[in-house]
Amino acid sequence: MAIAKTFRHQRFIVIFGLILLISFLVWLVFTVEIKSIWQPRVIEIKNNGRAPSVEITEGKKSDFWPFNFEPEAGQTVNFLLLGAPGLGNDGANLTDTILLARLDEAKNKIYLFSLPRDLLVKIPNSANYAKLNALYAFNKNNAGQEFNALTQKTQDITGLNIDHYIFVDLQTVQQLVDIFGGVNIMVAKDIVDESFPGANHSFETFTLKAGWRYLDGQTALKYMRTRHSAAGDFDRVDRQQEVLRALKQKVLALNFWDIGKFVEIYNALSANIKSDLSLWQIKSYWDKIKGIPGANVIKSELNSQNLFTSGQMNLGGQMASVLQPKAGIENYEEIRKYIEETISN
Numbered sequence: 001m002a003i004a005k006t007f008r009h010q011r012f013i014v015i016f017g018l019i020l021l022i023s024f025l026v027w028l029v030f031t032v033e034i035k036s037i038w039q040p041r042v043i044e045i046k047n048n049g050r051a052p053s054v055e056i057t058e059g060k061k062s063d064f065w066p067f068n069f070e071p072e073a074g075q076t077v078n079f080l081l082l083g084a085p086g087l088g089n090d091g092a093n094l095t096d097t098i099l100l101a102r103l104d105e106a107k108n109k110i111y112l113f114s115l116p117r118d119l120l121v122k123i124p125n126s127a128n129y130a131k132l133n134a135l136y137a138f139n140k141n142n143a144g145q146e147f148n149a150l151t152q153k154t155q156d157i158t159g160l161n162i163d164h165y166i167f168v169d170l171q172t173v174q175q176l177v178d179i180f181g182g183v184n185i186m187v188a189k190d191i192v193d194e195s196f197p198g199a200n201h202s203f204e205t206f207t208l209k210a211g212w213r214y215l216d217g218q219t220a221l222k223y224m225r226t227r228h229s230a231a232g233d234f235d236r237v238d239r240q241q242e243v244l245r246a247l248k249q250k251v252l253a254l255n256f257w258d259i260g261k262f263v264e265i266y267n268a269l270s271a272n273i274k275s276d277l278s279l280w281q282i283k284s285y286w287d288k289i290k291g292i293p294g295a296n297v298i299k300s301e302l303n304s305q306n307l308f309t310s311g312q313m314n315l316g317g318q319m320a321s322v323l324q325p326k327a328g329i330e331n332y333e334e335i336r337k338y339i340e341e342t343i344s345n
Contacts, residue, residue, distance in 0.1 A: 077103045077285070080147070080154055080162045082136065085225060086171030086272065091197065093137035095150065095167075096225070097236070100158055102343060105288055109296045111343050115157065116303040120313060120322040122330055124149045129329075130315065131322060132157075136167070146274070159336035164281075169272035170221055173240075176247055178217035179264045183246035185223065187213050193226040215243075300342060307335050 083097030095117070102111040117133035130138065135150040142148075151162045177183050191208040198204035206222050215223060224240045254261060277285075302308075308323040315322075325331050 075103075075105055077163045078160050079103070080151055080165040082147075082150070082165065082167040084136065084167070084169055085197075085221070086169040086174075091133075091137075093140050094131075094133045095136045096133055096227075098132060098150075098154070100154060100160065100162075102160065103285065103289060104343065107296075108292055109298060110289060110292055112297065112299045113158065113339060113342075114299075114301040114303070115154065116308065116323050118321060118323045119157070119308070120324045120329060121153050121157075124152045129313075131320070156330075157332045157335055158339050159332070160339065164277050165275060166277065167274040170224065172268050172272035173224065173243060173247070174217035174221040175268040175272075176217075176265065177215065177220045177243070179261060179268070180247070180250040182214050182216050183220060183243060183250065184212060184214050185220070185242055185246055187211060187223075191223070191226060196222065196226055298342065302335065302338075305338055307338060 079101040081097070081099040081101055082095045084091075084093050084095050086092055098115040098117060100113045100115065102113075104111065115132060117131065119132040120129055121132050121135070122128070123130050123135065123138065132150075132153065135153060136146060139146050139149050147165045147167065151165060155162055187208055187210050190210050191206065193206040195203045196206040206226055208219070208223060213219075220243050224236065224243055226239075227236055251265075303323065307326060309326050310321065310323055312319050313322045314320075325335060327334050
């Protein structure tokens with residue numbers, strides 16, 4: 001009975017985490033922090049699964065069970081949501097998904113701003129320049145401060161203070177899909193991406209026919225990463241949601257004796273998701289956003305707002321396509337004005 005009770009609890013933790021992961025953000029980049037109260041083993045989805053946790057200079061440190069935590073009524077909270085393709089992919093640590101999500105409880109709205117990954121920025125505390133999506137990669141091994149540069153630069157660009165960050169290595173999803181032997185997905189439209197990132201900075205063609213398709217982990221990852229569509233990053237968000245929904249159904253079908261799968265799931269989650277949010281904080285925020293209607297989720301892809309110009313620049317000895325504000329490099333006044341006008345409505 002004790003073993004059964006233990007794994008029923010484990011199943012609840014996994015299910016609860018994945019349901020939140022799907023429901024809270026409606027896209028991939030979401031996280032949970034897991035501790036089993038039934039076993040001495042501790043697993044934290046923080047700082048790449050390593051414990052003890054390291055206090056983050058620019059962030060907020062929280063305990064796993066902060067029962068006294070309750071977001072203030074009517075508050076606004078800004079989340080930095082990041083996704084990287086992970087090992088085995090070109091640009092493994094480049095955050096090709098960079099979203100700022102603003103929860104405005106007083107207005108009962110969520111604002112989503114997609115920041116262009118190719119934006120040329122000055123590296124904080126440096127005289128050098130890089131693309132925005134490279135800032136995490138430069139600081140990845142700086143434990144406890146991996147996200148400081150990217151957080152600071154996002155604040156500079158948007159004029160909004162970042163309260164929490166959530167990072168997902170997309171290998172997490174690939175691993176979970178393979179753990180369950182694949183997922184069944186309804187592909188809404190034919191996909192033909194002739195510029196999908198390949199090995200050694202090359203490109204390959206990724207195709208997928210419309211209709212029900214049973215995807216293995218690698219194909220599911222490509223389905224989530226392809227970006228060449230009308231709505232860009234937000235189409236990717238929708239596809240990521242579809243895969244996570246399929247994973248949720250797989251988790252719900254687990255039985256308490258599926259010990260091996262629980263272990264694999266724990267390992268995948270703890271190794272590939274980072275956040276300064278605790279499970280209790282996630283639950284509190286989820287209670288506040290679950291009733292927000294879809295019409296009150298305001299999406300904006302900054303790259304489509306005529307705020308940037310494109311060009312070429314030598315970065316690390318290679319010519320690269322970059323974007324810069326129309327007002328000039330590091331001049332974010334027009335971008336901040338646009339965001340301020342958007343969130344004021």
